Amino acid sequence: MKQMTIISGKGGTGKTTVASNFIKLANDHIAVDCDVDAANLHILLEPKIIKEEEFTGGAIATVTGECINCGKCEEACRFKAISDSETGIKINPIRCEGCGVCVYLCPANALELKPDRQGSSYVSETKFCTLVHARLNPGAENSGLLITRIRNTAEDIANDKDLKLIIIDGAPGIGCPVISSLNGVDATLIVTEPTLSAISDFKKVYEVAKIFDIKVFVCVNKFDLNLENTKEIEDFCKSNNIKLIGKILYDDKVSIYLSQKKFIVDCSESEAAIEIKNMWENIKGYLYGR
Amino acid sequence: MKVAISSSGTTLQSNVDPRFGRCPYYIIYDTETDNFEHAENKSSQAMGGAGIQTGQLIEKYGAKAVITGNVGPNAFRVLSSASIKVYSGVSGKVNDAIKKLKEGKLTETSAPDVGSHFGMGQK
Amino acid sequence: MIISVASGKGGTGKTTVATALALSVGYCQFMDYDVEAPNSSFFLKPYIKHTQKVTIKQPYFLTETGEDFSKCAEFCNYNALAVLKDDVIFFPELCHGCGGCMLVGPDGAVREKDVEVGEVKKGVTSPNIDYYMGDLKPGSMRTVSVQSALDKAIIPRELVIIDCPPGTSCPMVFSVKDCDYCILVTEPTPYGLNDLKLSIDVLEKMGKPFGVVINRDGIGDDEVEKYCIKNGVKILAKIPNDKEIAKYYSIGESLVEYDKNWKQKFENILKEIEKDLVV
Numbered sequence: 127m128k129q130m131t132i133i134s135g136k137g138g139t140g141k142t143t144v145a146s147n148f149i150k151l152a153n154d155h156i157a158v159d160c161d162v163d164a165a166n167l168h169i170l171l172e173p174k175i176i177k178e179e180e181f182t183g184g185a186i187a188t189v190t191g192e193c194i195n196c197g198k199c200e201e202a203c204r205f206k207a208i209s210d211s212e213t214g215i216k217i218n219p220i221r222c223e224g225c226g227v228c229v230y231l232c233p234a235n236a237l238e239l240k241p242d243r244q245g246s247s248y249v250s251e252t253k254f255c256t257l258v259h260a261r262l263n264p265g266a267e268n269s270g271l272l273i274t275r276i277r278n279t280a281e282d283i284a285n286d287k288d289l290k291l292i293i294i295d296g297a298p299g300i301g302c303p304v305i306s307s308l309n310g311v312d313a314t315l316i317v318t319e320p321t322l323s324a325i326s327d328f329k330k331v332y333e334v335a336k337i338f339d340i341k342v343f344v345c346v347n348k349f350d351l352n353l354e355n356t357k358e359i360e361d362f363c364k365s366n367n368i369k370l371i372g373k374i375l376y377d378d379k380v381s382i383y384l385s386q387k388k389f390i391v392d393c394s395e396s397e398a399a400i401e402i403k404n405m406w407e408n409i410k411g412y413l414y415g416r
Numbered sequence: 417m418k419v420a421i422s423s424s425g426t427t428l429q430s431n432v433d434p435r436f437g438r439c440p441y442y443i444i445y446d447t448e449t450d451n452f453e454h455a456e457n458k459s460s461q462a463m464g465g466a467g468i469q470t471g472q473l474i475e476k477y478g479a480k481a482v483i484t485g486n487v488g489p490n491a492f493r494v495l496s497s498a499s500i501k502v503y504s505g506v507s508g509k510v511n512d513a514i515k516k517l518k519e520g521k522l523t524e525t526s527a528p529d530v531g532s533h534f535g536m537g538q539k
Numbered sequence: 540m541i542i543s544v545a546s547g548k549g550g551t552g553k554t555t556v557a558t559a560l561a562l563s564v565g566y567c568q569f570m571d572y573d574v575e576a577p578n579s580s581f582f583l584k585p586y587i588k589h590t591q592k593v594t595i596k597q598p599y600f601l602t603e604t605g606e607d608f609s610k611c612a613e614f615c616n617y618n619a620l621a622v623l624k625d626d627v628i629f630f631p632e633l634c635h636g637c638g639g640c641m642l643v644g645p646d647g648a649v650r651e652k653d654v655e656v657g658e659v660k661k662g663v664t665s666p667n668i669d670y671y672m673g674d675l676k677p678g679s680m681r682t683v684s685v686q687s688a689l690d691k692a693i694i695p696r697e698l699v700i701i702d703c704p705p706g707t708s709c710p711m712v713f714s715v716k717d718c719d720y721c722i723l724v725t726e727p728t729p730y731g732l733n734d735l736k737l738s739i740d741v742l743e744k745m746g747k748p749f750g751v752v753i754n755r756d757g758i759g760d761d762e763v764e765k766y767c768i769k770n771g772v773k774i775l776a777k778i779p780n781d782k783e784i785a786k787y788y789s790i791g792e793s794l795v796e797y798d799k800n801w802k803q804k805f806e807n808i809l810k811e812i813e814k815d816l817v818v
Binding site for chain 3: 136139142163166169223224226264265266299301302320323326327333334351352376384
Binding site for chain 3: 459462463464465466468469471472475490493494497498
C-alpha cells in the first residue's frame, strides 16, 4: 500500500482540484482531507458521514475557584493571556497556550487546565471511496494532532480493507499541519503555479518535503500565465532531480465545472482535463507498482 | 531482559502497532521468565512529542529493547540515550515478534524511520 | 483604524487586495502577518531599513549539578523534555517558552536564554507606506510569537492594513483580534463560498464587522453573491476574472498598476468602511 500527499505551499494553486480528480480516477483507495482548517474535498466528493468523533486537543486555563486578585498569574504568563478586572482575572482563550504555569502559581487554587474541544473528525462514504476528514473549530490551534488522528484512522481502514492507495489532500502552507500531512508517506505531488508568490512558497515547501525521504513530483497549473516563471520552475526541478509530471493550461472550464459540482476530467473538450488524466497515467504506475 | 512491544491490544495475540508514540498499549515482556504485563500508552493523546514521552515511560519500565513499526527521530534519540535497542519495521502478532526476537531474526534499527516531524508524534 | 484582510480559502487574493488598498490610499502602516509565507513584499517592493530578531526564552539545564529534573519533564505539557536515568534531552522545537520548568525545577539548575524564532523586517515604500513583515524561521512553530512582535509595532491612530494568513485557525484569529474591520476576500466558487462561511463564523463570534470582496468574479457562479445579499453581508467590490490581471500578479505587479481606476475604487472602499464604522 502506498500513500501520496498532494501539497502546494501557496493556497489556490489547484491542489484540491487535482486531488479530487485523482480520487475519481483511482481505485482500491481511500482519501484523507488534511486541510482541516478549511476542508474542501467534500464539496466534490459529497460524503455521507457514517462516524463522527469529537477531537479534544490541548487545554485552556480556566478560573474554577475564588480569585483573590493577587496578580501572580498575570505577571507570570508569557503569552499575555491573563488580564485583570474587578471581578477577578480573565483568561483570553485566543492567547492561552495551556502551559499550566498560572495553575501552578495560583495561591488560591482558583485555576485549572480544562481540555479544549477543538473540533471533530469524520469517516464518510463517497461514490469513489471512503473519505476521512475533519473540521477544526474556529480559532483552534492547528497543531497537526488532528491531522495525525485522521491519517491513523485512514491507515487502519486501508489495512482492514486491504486497499492499495491512500490519497491525501495536504494542508496548505509550510508549517506543522503540512508536516503532519507528509510524515511517513511514499510520495508527494506539489501543485504550483508560475507566480512569484507561488514559486517562493513552492521552494519553501519543497525544503520541508526534502526532510522526509519521499519521492517528489511537481505539476505546474495555469502554466501559460507566465512562461518565463514556468521555465524557472522547470529549471529548479531539473537541477534538483524532481520529476515534473504535468503542465496544466489556464482553463476557465475548471471553475465552471467546479461550480456545477462536476469533475473536470469528465469534460472531453478541456485541455486541463486531458493533462490531469495524463498526470494520473504518469503517476499511477509508481503508486500501484511495487 | 524486558522488551517493550507497541501493541493495538493487551494480549500476546494482539497486533504489533505501527506507531511507537501513539499506539494504545505497550506489552512489557520478560524474555527470561516469559511473564508479561501491559501498560496503557497515555502519550497517544499528547498534542506533540508523544514518542518522547513514551521513550521515558519505556525506560521506567526497565525495558532494554523496543519492538515496533515506525520510530521518529526525536523518539529514537530518547531511546538511544537510554541505551534501549530499537527493532522497528515489525508487524504481525506480538507473540510472533517475540519469537523472532528470541531466535535472533530481528534486525536492530540504527537510524530513525520517518522524517523529522519536529517531534509532533509518529505516524 | 485597523483593517485586516483575511480569507478562509488560500489563494483568493488577500495579498492582492491588501496591497492594492495600501497603494491606493497611499498613507498607512502595512503589516504582513502571514509570517510562514509572507508575500506582500513582491507587490509593495519595500526598502527594508531594519531587521529585528524575534526571540523567546527557552531553558537550558545544568546537568553537571547532578540535580533531578524529573519534575520539569512531568510539568511540561508539550513533552519538550526527556529526563532519563543518565541524560536530559531538550527539544527546542516543541518548547513554547512558558518558563514552567524553571519554576518547578531544582533551584538555579534551570536557566534561560533567548532563542531566535523569526524576524520582523521594517521598511518603507512609496507613496507613504510604513512596511512591516514577519518572517517565521523555517521549522519553528512559534507563528504567534512573531505575530506578537508585529502587534507591538502597530500605531492604531494611523490607518493600519493587516495582510492575514489564510484559514480560520489560531494564526488568522491572531491577525484579526485587534482589527476594527475585516475585509474577507473570496472567489465565486463552491470552495470560496464554503470557506467564506467559515470565516464569517469566526468574525461573528469575535464581534468584528466585515465586508466581502469577490475576486476573480466570473470564474464560477453567483452563489457567493446570492449568499451575501441574503445574509445582509456588504459586497465591497468585485474584481473581475481577467487573465491580464493574473499575468500582472505573476510578476509582482499590483492591480493598481494594471488599471489606475482601481486606485479610486479602493479609496471608495475605505470611505465605505469608515462610514460603516461611524454608524
